[in-house]
Amino acid sequence: MKVYRMGIPYAGILLGILLISRAGMCKDEIRVAGRITGKVTDAKTGKPLYGANILVLGTVLGAASDMEGQFFIHNLPVGTYDVEASMMGYKKEIKKEVPVLSGKDTQIAFQLEPTVLQQPALVVTASKRTQHLEDAPTSIDVVDKKDIQARNVTTLDEVLQNTAGVGIINGQINLRGSTGWNLAAGSRVLLMVDSHPLINGDTGGLDWDVIPVEEVERVEIVKGAGSALYGSNAMAGMVNILTRDPTPYPETRLRLSWGFYDEPAYPQWRWTDRFLTYKFFDLNHYDPRHTLSFENVDLSHSRSLGNVGILLKVGRKRSSGYMENGDYSRWNVLGKTKVHLGSNKTLTVMGNWALDNHGKFFEWASQESPMVVKSGKLGDRVRNEKANVYATFQHGINRKLAYTLKANVYRNNWQNLFHDDDSTYAITDRFGSEAQVYYSSGKHSLTFGSELTMHHTRSLIYGKHDTRDVALYAEDELKFSPVLIATWGTRYDYHSVVGISSDQQISPRAGLVFRPWNKNSLRFSVGHGFRAPSIAEVFAEYTYSGIKVESNLDLKKAERAWSFEFGTSQTWEGRLTKEFSTLSFGQNPFRWALEHLNPSFLLDVAFFWSQYKNMIDVEPNLETNTAKFMNLGRARIRGVETRLQASTFDRHLSATLGYTYIDPMDLDAQRTLYYRSRHRIVTSVEFRLGRFSFGWDYRYASRIEEVIPVLDSGYDERVPMHVMDGRILADLGGTQIGLEGKNLGNYHYTLRQRFLEPIRHFIVTLRTKF
Amino acid sequence: MKRFVLWGIVGAIFYTASCYHGHGLSPLPSGIQGHIVFQGVWPDSTSAVRVVALKSFPWGVTNRDSLLAFFQQAFLTGNLGYSDPLPLFSEECDYVLELNPGLWERISVVWFPDNLMGLKEIGTYYENPANPGTPSSVVITSGRMQKGINIAADFIHVDSESPFLESGEKP
Numbered sequence: 001m002k003v004y005r006m007g008i009p010y011a012g013i014l015l016g017i018l019l020i021s022r023a024g025m026c027k028d029e030i031r032v033a034g035r036i037t038g039k040v041t042d043a044k045t046g047k048p049l050y051g052a053n054i055l056v057l058g059t060v061l062g063a064a065s066d067m068e069g070q071f072f073i074h075n076l077p078v079g080t081y082d083v084e085a086s087m088m089g090y091k092k093e094i095k096k097e098v099p100v101l102s103g104k105d106t107q108i109a110f111q112l113e114p115t116v117l118q119q120p121a122l123v124v125t126a127s128k129r130t131q132h133l134e135d136a137p138t139s140i141d142v143v144d145k146k147d148i149q150a151r152n153v154t155t156l157d158e159v160l161q162n163t164a165g166v167g168i169i170n171g172q173i174n175l176r177g178s179t180g181w182n183l184a185a186g187s188r189v190l191l192m193v194d195s196h197p198l199i200n201g202d203t204g205g206l207d208w209d210v211i212p213v214e215e216v217e218r219v220e221i222v223k224g225a226g227s228a229l230y231g232s233n234a235m236a237g238m239v240n241i242l243t244r245d246p247t248p249y250p251e252t253r254l255r256l257s258w259g260f261y262d263e264p265a266y267p268q269w270r271w272t273d274r275f276l277t278y279k280f281f282d283l284n285h286y287d288p289r290h291t292l293s294f295e296n297v298d299l300s301h302s303r304s305l306g307n308v309g310i311l312l313k314v315g316r317k318r319s320s321g322y323m324e325n326g327d328y329s330r331w332n333v334l335g336k337t338k339v340h341l342g343s344n345k346t347l348t349v350m351g352n353w354a355l356d357n358h359g360k361f362f363e364w365a366s367q368e369s370p371m372v373v374k375s376g377k378l379g380d381r382v383r384n385e386k387a388n389v390y391a392t393f394q395h396g397i398n399r400k401l402a403y404t405l406k407a408n409v410y411r412n413n414w415q416n417l418f419h420d421d422d423s424t425y426a427i428t429d430r431f432g433s434e435a436q437v438y439y440s441s442g443k444h445s446l447t448f449g450s451e452l453t454m455h456h457t458r459s460l461i462y463g464k465h466d467t468r469d470v471a472l473y474a475e476d477e478l479k480f481s482p483v484l485i486a487t488w489g490t491r492y493d494y495h496s497v498v499g500i501s502s503d504q505q506i507s508p509r510a511g512l513v514f515r516p517w518n519k520n521s522l523r524f525s526v527g528h529g530f531r532a533p534s535i536a537e538v539f540a541e542y543t544y545s546g547i548k549v550e551s552n553l554d555l556k557k558a559e560r561a562w563s564f565e566f567g568t569s570q571t572w573e574g575r576l577t578k579e580f581s582t583l584s585f586g587q588n589p590f591r592w593a594l595e596h597l598n599p600s601f602l603l604d605v606a607f608f609w610s611q612y613k614n615m616i617d618v619e620p621n622l623e624t625n626t627a628k629f630m631n632l633g634r635a636r637i638r639g640v641e642t643r644l645q646a647s648t649f650d651r652h653l654s655a656t657l658g659y660t661y662i663d664p665m666d667l668d669a670q671r672t673l674y675y676r677s678r679h680r681i682v683t684s685v686e687f688r689l690g691r692f693s694f695g696w697d698y699r700y701a702s703r704i705e706e707v708i709p710v711l712d713s714g715y716d717e718r719v720p721m722h723v724m725d726g727r728i729l730a731d732l733g734g735t736q737i738g739l740e741g742k743n744l745g746n747y748h749y750t751l752r753q754r755f756l757e758p759i760r761h762f763i764v765t766l767r768t769k770f
Numbered sequence: 771m772k773r774f775v776l777w778g779i780v781g782a783i784f785y786t787a788s789c790y791h792g793h794g795l796s797p798l799p800s801g802i803q804g805h806i807v808f809q810g811v812w813p814d815s816t817s818a819v820r821v822v823a824l825k826s827f828p829w830g831v832t833n834r835d836s837l838l839a840f841f842q843q844a845f846l847t848g849n850l851g852y853s854d855p856l857p858l859f860s861e862e863c864d865y866v867l868e869l870n871p872g873l874w875e876r877i878s879v880v881w882f883p884d885n886l887m888g889l890k891e892i893g894t895y896y897e898n899p900a901n902p903g904t905p906s907s908v909v910i911t912s913g914r915m916q917k918g919i920n921i922a923a924d925f926i927h928v929d930s931e932s933p934f935l936e937s938g939e940k941p
Contacts, residue, residue, distance in 0.1 A: 265793035367798045368913040719794045748795040756795070 034100035036073045036108065040065045040085050043111040052087040052112065053122050055130070057094070059399035060440050061344065062130070066248055074343030076100045077399055085110035086121030086132075088144065115573060119602065119645075120144070124195065125220040125240040127475060127487065128229050128447050129438050135477070137487050137511025137525040138224040139567055139606050139641070141166075145217055145244070150686075150695055150729060152257055152740050152765045154296060154317055155208040156216065156241065162682050162697050163221055164643045164658025169675055169751045171208055175223050176608060177637045177662035178236030180675030181752050182618055183549065185536040185629070188529075190226065190234035193241045194350065196390040196408040199233055201428030201455040202462055204534030207412065210354040210386045212334045214255055214298045215313055217244040223641075224608065225527030225563035228509030231451065231471050231493045235529025235561055236610070243350065245338050246309030247302040252770055254299050259763035261292040261322040264371065265746050271324065271371045294319030294761075300334075307340040322759050323371035324378060325359030344396030349389075356384040360418070363754035367717055370748075370756040376420070384414040400441050404449075406434040424542070426459035428535075447489075448474035455535070462539040466498040469532075475509070487511040487525075495532045501556040505530045519571040525564070532558045533616055537629040550628040557614045557631050567606035574598035574648075602645040609638040615666075617674065618708050627708065633668030652689065658682045674708055675752060677701035677721070691732065697725040707753055721749050721757075735768040798913035801851070801868040806879055806893070808861055810925035818855040818882045819892075821865050821921070823908075825849035827876040834887060837933065852880075871912045876905055878934075879923040891934045893923030905936065 040052040048069025055062040056073060059081070063071040073083075080099050086092035090112035100106055119133065126136040133140060141163045148159050157168045167174035169181040178188040185203040192198060193211060200207055219241050226234035260276040276291040300313035315332035336350040360380040365372040373380075390408035397403070408430075415425035436449030453469040475489025488510040496502035509527035516522070533555050541551045612635040619630040639662035647654040660680045664673040672678075679702040687694045701721040724747075727740040739762070746760040802823070826849060828840045844850035851874075853867040879893035897906035899922060910916060927935060 266797055268797055366913055367795075370795075717795060722794065746793060748793050750795060 033075045033077055034102060035105045036076060036081070036083060036098060036100060037105050038071060038108040038110065040069045040071065040087070040110040040112060042090075043113045049087055049090070049112060052085050052090075052110070053130075054110075055084045055086075055122075056399065057082040057084055058440060058442070060402040060438050061396050061399055075396070075398065078102050083108060085112060087112060088120045089115060090121075091115050092121055115600075120218070123220050124242070125192075125238055126222045126226075127477065128195070128436060128449075129445070131445075131477070134515070134521055134569075135485055135513055136222075137485075137513050137523045138222055138226075138565060139604070139608075140223070141221040141643075143219040143221070148213065148216055148219075149736075149767065150693070150727060150738075151697070151725070152727075152738055152763045153213060154294070154319075156211050156213050156219065157206075157208045160219065160221065160239065161699060162684055164682055165223060165641050165660040165680065166221065166682075167677065167680060167701060170755070171206055173206060173239060174676075175221070175237040176639060176641065176660060177664045177673070177676045178610070180617075180673060182537075182616075182629070183627070185540070186531065186534050186616060187233055188236040188531055190230050190238045191241070192238060193352075193388070194243055194348070194390065194392065195240055196388075196392075196406060197230075197233075197430075197432060197453075198241075198388065198410065199430075200412055201410070201430045202412070202426045202457050202459060202534065203536040204233065204531075207386060209330060209356050209384075210332075210352060210388060211241055212243065212298075212313060212315065212332060212352065214253070214315070215243045215300065215311070215334060215336075217242045223606075224525055224565050225507075225509060225529035225561065225610075227493075227505070227507040227529035228489050228491050228527050229447075229473055229475060231469070231473075231491060231507070232495065232505075232530060232532045232558070235531050235559070236563070243336065244311070245348075246304060246311040246336065248304045248309070250301070250303040252299070252301045253767070254297075254769070255765065255767045256295075256297055257763055257765040258295045259293060259761055261320075261758075262746060262760040262762070264759050265748060268368065269371060271369060274320070292320045292322055294321075309338040311336040321359065321361075322761070323361060323364075323756065324373040325361040325380060326371075328356060328358035330357075331355045344402075346392075346394050348392045348394075350391075351389045352387070354384075354386045356382075356386075358382055358384075360416070361755070364756065370754075374754075377418075379419045381417040382414060383417055384412070386413070387411045400439060402438045404434075404436045404438070406432075406436070408432045424460045426457065426462060428459075429456045430454070431456075443479045445477040445479070446474070447476075448472075457535050461542045462535050465500075465535055465539060467535070468494075468496045468498060470494045483515045485513040487513075493530070495558065497535075497538070500553075503532060503556065503558050505558060505560070519573070521569050523565070523567045523569075527563050528560065529563060529610075530558045530560045531616070533629065537616060540629075546625065548624075548626040550626050552628045552630060555616065555629055555631060559612060559614045559616045559631065561610045561612040561615075563608065563610040565606055565608045567604065569602065569604040571600075571602045573600045596649050598650075599646055599648040602643075604641075604643040606641045607639075608641070609636070611636050617666075620708050622709060632666060635664070635666050635673060637662055637664045637673070639663055653685070653687050655685045656683065672705040674706050675704055676706070677704055691730055693729045693731070695725075695727045695729070697723075699723045704751070717750050717753065719749050721751070722747050723749075734770065735766070738765040738767070739763070740765070799868045800871050800910050800912055800914055801866065802874075802877065802908060802910070802916045802919040803864070803866040804895075804917065804919035804921065805864050806856065806862060806921050806923055808863075808923050808925065812859045812925060813881075813883070813928055815883045816858060816881065817884050819858070819923075820855055820880055820882065821853040821867050822878050822880045823851040823867060823869055823874045824876045824878075825872065825874055827905075832932065838887070866915070869910050871910050873907055873909050875907045877908055877919055877921065878905075879921050881923075881925070881928055889933060890928050890930065892925055892927045893921045894935055895919055895921050 040049045050067050052065040054071045061073055063073045065071045078100055080097040082094055082096050083098050084094045093110050095108050120142045122130050123133050123140055124130050126138055151159050153159050160166050161168045165176045172179050172181055173189045175189050184205050187206055191206045221239050223237045226238045263270055263275045274290050274292050296317045298315040302311040313334040317330040319328050321327045332354045334352045339347045360382050361373050363374050364370040365374050388410045393405045395403055410430040413427045432453045434451045439446040451471040455467040458464050471493045473491035478486045490508040493505045507528045511525035514522045538555050539551050540549050542549045614631040615635040616629055617632050618627050620627045641660045644657045664676040666673055681700040683698045685696045703718050703720045724744045725742045726744055729738045741762050743760045749757055831837050851869045853865050857863050877895035878891045881890045881892045894905040896902040
């Protein structure tokens with residue numbers, strides 16, 4: 001297929017925009033328009049709220065409040081509207097029948113009541129548009145910036161693994177058992193930054209180090225088949241990382257952190273005398289330059305110049321690692337600008353460059369020396385340079401119609417610097433573009449669009465290959481009533497490896513949300529997902545550490561899955577004590593405790609079932625000690641997930657608990673799928689007292705049942721995972737100081753063979769803004 | 771007072787945080803494992819039967835007091851290893867014995883009566899049981915369980931004078 005032919009879907013989309021934009025406007029709307037303005041404040045304190053979302057219900061229009069809590073919604077046709085304001089940590093408020101007069105401003109004021117439970121009001125990932133969290137028919141977890149900043153992390157995957165049903169093995173994300181560890185190739189979860197895909201073009205894997213952790217506003221994790229809107233890689237869900245917008249005022253942020261690794265639990269594993277605790281009390285020998293330590297520096301500046309917001313950031317990370325070849329050195333530079341081009345038009349452009357030079361630790365020397373790299377591999381390094389640029393243009397044409405145009409380029413260039421002259425490299429360029437239209441009319445909210453993606457790969461181990469992907473999609477949300485919402489849609493994908501193979505997919509999806517009474521909802525969704533094999537899975541021909549990965553040119557079929565989910569959520573929300581109690585502890589401790597206990601809960605239970613066909617997995621050959629990627633037959637992953645969020649003592653004490661059970665089976669081979677833990681528990685407790693907050697996380701995963709036998713060392717090194725983290729944070733106005741201990745129990749475990757996960761380490765952080 | 775209660779909650783959290791799950795993965799054990807076949811009749815006075823390994827065998831020592839002192843010293847210096855009690859009155863069984871890396875001169879099956887001083891060696895490891903010669907030593911390497919250290923034990927030796935099957939001067 002010629003590339004120019006791929007412009008046809010775009011022409012169709014643009015024509016659609018033109019036609020619908022005329023259909024969406026009556027003559028009166030074109031001629032006359034008014035404006036809704038107002039202010040959003042905290043009902044208790046009266047302080048303005050920055051970043052509240054204001055939506056004109058039944059339309060595509062909305063705004064966000066500025067530093068003074070003020071907002072402006074332009075170009076509203078004359079009429080009456082219901083306007084909603086919402087913000088995380090507050091009850092949403094709806095102003096009914098707000099009149100809009102020709103050429104005039106209508107002033108409204110929102111006073112939002114604080115809630116006990118911290119729930120996000122709006123999400124953007126599940127349906128490719130802004131929607132209420134409770135309207136989405138699939139399970140969604142949201143990790144916000146407070147969660148991220150409280151846990152002082154180097155890469156974002158460290159935070160996500162505290163989310164129910166999320167496991168990370170060597171950077172591969174595993175939603176509800178969807179992905180195990182495919183030698184770091186292929187992902188059944190689509191990673192995005194600001195709704196732009198960030199998937200490695202050659203391996204199909206995920207690059208966490210390119211994500212600017214300090215600039216993340218929130219992360220939305222959508223579980224379940226997402227191919228109906230997002231195509232390949234989203235067959236088990238999406239992780240969308242939303243970065244913060246430039247601030248309307250000048251602001252500089254600085255984060256400094258330093259940490260060190262403790263010694264392993266067993267004396268025979270102490271492979272070096274560079275552990276800080278070895279010589280910490282011996283000042284004559286203490287040398288901070290040669291301890292196993294790490295540090296991060298992040299500096300950013302943000303401001304607005306008229307209608308143009310600018311955010312610039314530079315980050316530097318260095319670590320000695322906790323084992324041989326475990327060191328890395330990273331630079332990260334980011335620039336983001338958001339331009340308001342008149343009413344309801346915005347252009348956002350972001351560029352991000354990352355350089356990473358790290359030691360290569362593929363497998364340990366032996367279980368007697370698990371922090372020592374295999375003989376002959378000492379000094380092996382990998383240099384990796386990545387650049388990601390995207391642009392998003394959003395335009396709300398009128399109250400019913402909006403469209404978004406997106407374009408992105410992602411380059412990943414890595415090279416092995418191995419001392420045995422292995423200088424294998426890969427350079428992959430990804431070009432993506434998308435046109436999307438959102439049309440809202442009456443009970444319908446229609447989203448449709450088109451995507452075009454191209455990959456260009458040059459590599460010693462993959463060869464030179466190009467891929468092309470074209471897609472068309474449409475999804476409609478039908479609101480029968482406030483208690484019953486149906487969603488249905490489908491997507492067509494054409495995928496080709498130029499000159500070699502092509503494939504096409506139809507991925508339908510349907511969902512239903514039913515809210516029979518207040519604070520309770522039932523949801524059901526069914527969807528078809530697929531994932532085309534990555535370049536690496538088809539063409540990789542490589543030997544490392546005695547294991548040979550062979551290419552498989554017969555791997556042409558995409559893996560497919562039907563996924564079902566049935567879930568229910570229930571909220572019990574208590575009142576904030578300060579609304580009704582003036583009793584002190586000393587007057588009546590028992591009554592005080594009862595009044596202040598006022599717990600609030602959110603309980604969510606989901607049953608899920610995915611039936612795979614042609615699942616792509618590693619097929620080992622024990623006789624030749626080789627492995628290659630193949631289409632397995634049928635596979636099934638089913639299970640149940642429970643999430644509990646609780647808060648008490650006027651939000652001073654909050655806790656979350658998540659439990660996920662999965663039953664992952666290769667139905668043809670009648671064995672458990674590789675690298676899956678059947679049980680997974682995550683729990684977190686946060687306690688705030690004045691300027692201080694204390695946090696504790698615990699993660700458990702049952703022992704992995706099956707591993708790729710070609711890597712089997714002959715010994716059973718698999719143990720369950722028990723990891724505890726603890727932290728103390730002091731908030732001194734614009735400055736925060738944190739102390740965090742990770743893997744406090746110094747628990748040693750592996751998630752794949754011959755690779756020891758991080759041992760106990762401690763971090764001190766200073767975060768300030770001015 | 772209110773703060774006192776809240777601090778108590780903090781303490782409770784950190785107490786919970788200290789819940790200990792061990793250290794998970796550990797260095798691989800080294801040692802021996804094998805199969806034991808019992809011959810003869812188990813004596814009623816049997817208290818326990820164990821596999822015992824000695825880094826150096828007390829050749830020439832026959833005096834009970836000297837033998838006791840030897841065992842105490844070997845135990846304290848890590849030169850003596852012994853297994854969990856083997857199942858009583860069985861005809862055969864498997865065993866596992868963790869040992870430090872190095873040369874272990876003697877691997878024996880030892881019968882213990884109620885009176886510890888009445889212990890008797892009822893079997894010892896021969897690399898080639900068909901042509902036994904002198905008892906075989908075993909070299910243990912780090913992180914490896916050496917398999918196939920099979921021993922034939924015979925309760926007929928319970929009645930012998932010497933505590934060992936062969937205990938003369940070092941050959």
